[in-house]
Amino acid sequence: MKGAGQYTAFADAAIFDAVRTPWVDLGGALSQVSPIDLGIKVGREVLARAGVEAQAVDSVLAGSMAQASFDAYLLPRHIGLYSGVAQSVPALGVQRICATGFELLRQAAGQLRDEVQLALCVAAESMSRNPIAAYTHRNGFRLGGEVQFKDFLWEALYDPAPGVDMIATADNLARRYGLSREAVDRYACDSHQRALQAQREGAWVEEIVAVDSQVFALEGYQPRGITLAHRAAAVSADSHPRPTDLQALARLRAIHADGVQTAGNSCAVVDGAAAALVGRIADCSRPALARLVASAVVGVAPEYMGIGPAPAIRLLLQRSGLNLGDIGRLEINEAQAAQVLAVAQELALDSTCLNVEGGSLALGHPLAATGLRLVMSLARQLRRHNLRYGIAAACVGGGQGMALLIENPAWSRRLSN
Numbered sequence: 001m002k003g004a005g006q007y008t009a010f011a012d013a014a015i016f017d018a019v020r021t022p023w024v025d026l027g028g029a030l031s032q033v034s035p036i037d038l039g040i041k042v043g044r045e046v047l048a049r050a051g052v053e054a055q056a057v058d059s060v061l062a063g064s065m066a067q068a069s070f071d072a073y074l075l076p077r078h079i080g081l082y083s084g085v086a087q088s089v090p091a092l093g094v095q096r097i098c099a100t101g102f103e104l105l106r107q108a109a110g111q112l113r114d115e116v117q118l119a120l121c122v123a124a125e126s127m128s129r130n131p132i133a134a135y136t137h138r139n140g141f142r143l144g145g146e147v148q149f150k151d152f153l154w155e156a157l158y159d160p161a162p163g164v165d166m167i168a169t170a171d172n173l174a175r176r177y178g179l180s181r182e183a184v185d186r187y188a189c190d191s192h193q194r195a196l197q198a199q200r201e202g203a204w205v206e207e208i209v210a211v212d213s214q215v216f217a218l219e220g221y222q223p224r225g226i227t228l229a230h231r232a233a234a235v236s237a238d239s240h241p242r243p244t245d246l247q248a249l250a251r252l253r254a255i256h257a258d259g260v261q262t263a264g265n266s267c268a269v270v271d272g273a274a275a276a277l278v279g280r281i282a283d284c285s286r287p288a289l290a291r292l293v294a295s296a297v298v299g300v301a302p303e304y305m306g307i308g309p310a311p312a313i314r315l316l317l318q319r320s321g322l323n324l325g326d327i328g329r330l331e332i333n334e335a336q337a338a339q340v341l342a343v344a345q346e347l348a349l350d351s352t353c354l355n356v357e358g359g360s361l362a363l364g365h366p367l368a369a370t371g372l373r374l375v376m377s378l379a380r381q382l383r384r385h386n387l388r389y390g391i392a393a394a395c396v397g398g399g400q401g402m403a404l405l406i407e408n409p410a411w412s413r414r415l416s417n
Contacts, residue, residue, distance in 0.1 A: 007319040015288060018379070019045050022236060024239045025268065030271040037216065040082040041273065050286075057277075059119040059120070098367055101369060120277060123273065169303055169305045170335070173304055185265055211226060308402070328387025332354065333371075
């Protein structure tokens with residue numbers, strides 16, 4: 001049906017490898033680092049881990065939401081250049097808010113149909129460097145006039161179309177789906193406990209690259225680099241997962257008086273970056289991390305934006321000829337606890353397959369980078385547990401949902417033998 005969403009199937013696309021920095025709390029060790037430099041760090045690292053020469057890259061795709069540095073316009077290009085990609089290779093900026101990481105993979109897989117053989121996808125977000133900004137003072141200040149500097153990070157959470165903020169959209173879903181404060185807090189508590197358990201078991205060791213202060217040189221051009229804040233020597237693990245319990249969560253005040261969402265059952269605010277190499281699976285010299293099967297993206301009502309993953313997953317399954325029983329794991333971004341529970345209720349999801357290592361409530365949500373984290377974590381879960389299919393999905397501010405279907409390459413090889 002026209003207007004029912006966009007579905008894209010990929011014939012032979014694969015993620016060769018993928019890495020990320022630790023997710024570090026707002027104001028933490030990464031707080032003074034430009035997202036460009038975080039992106040260069042993971043761009044260089046994913047090439048090194050995949051054993052691929054940077055000169056082999058044919059396309060650079062990069063995303064970041066906020067204007068977190070004065071050279072933000074140059075983010076895709078500088079990530080490519082300082083990662084060692086050939087100067088002749090073009091770079092493109094990609095933006096779909098919380099689904100930017102998925103969109104990077106979708107765009108890269110689509111480019112493989114043309115002359116591109118290998119694409120470098122990078123997403124980087126510095127929530128700490130979101131500016132205090134004004135959009136109305138280019139011509140100066142009128143005597144006695146209103147001074148309109150505002151906190152970009154705070155104001156960006158408000159959607160002026162329905163006149164609600166992102167937290168209120170989750171509260172709307174809580175009312176629509178009959179979700180109590182206790183249920184929402186319980187889900188958040190479970191997310192924290194699952195994340196702590198996964199961290200203790202080393203579930204993310206393969207995907208995390210430690211970050212320290214360093215210089216990125218580029219012959220003939222100015223050096224740039226990373227300087228960690230607070231005299232930190234290095235960061236090597238996600239900083240936000242922490243013990244909590246229902247009693248502690250219950251003591252937190254709701255953000256809106258008639259709502260269920262609090263600071264404890266909403267996603268943490270963190271800084272971080274992630275990268276992936278995308279190419280044809282036949283060209284991968286070692287077992288690929290994941291095969292990219294298909295993507296789906298849909299629009300939903302802005303005031304209920306958190307439900308977006310539900311219709312996106314439905315479209316993805318319908319067009320792929322699969323059902324939920326075929327999906328071994330689902331990673332749905334935890335923007336707010338009520339939002340994830342509403343999606344789970346709408347789709348009647350098996351809770352034992354959903355966000356089994358916790359999610360953004362415990363880890364944090366650096367907007368553009370989260371999609372790549374969801375996919376790389378999902379891919380490694382499929383590999384560890386010998387499962388075939390997985391779906392990663394996210395809601396998108398403004399009223400969208402996006403979902404990505406991946407396959408464990410071990411199954412593809414098994415079926416072809």
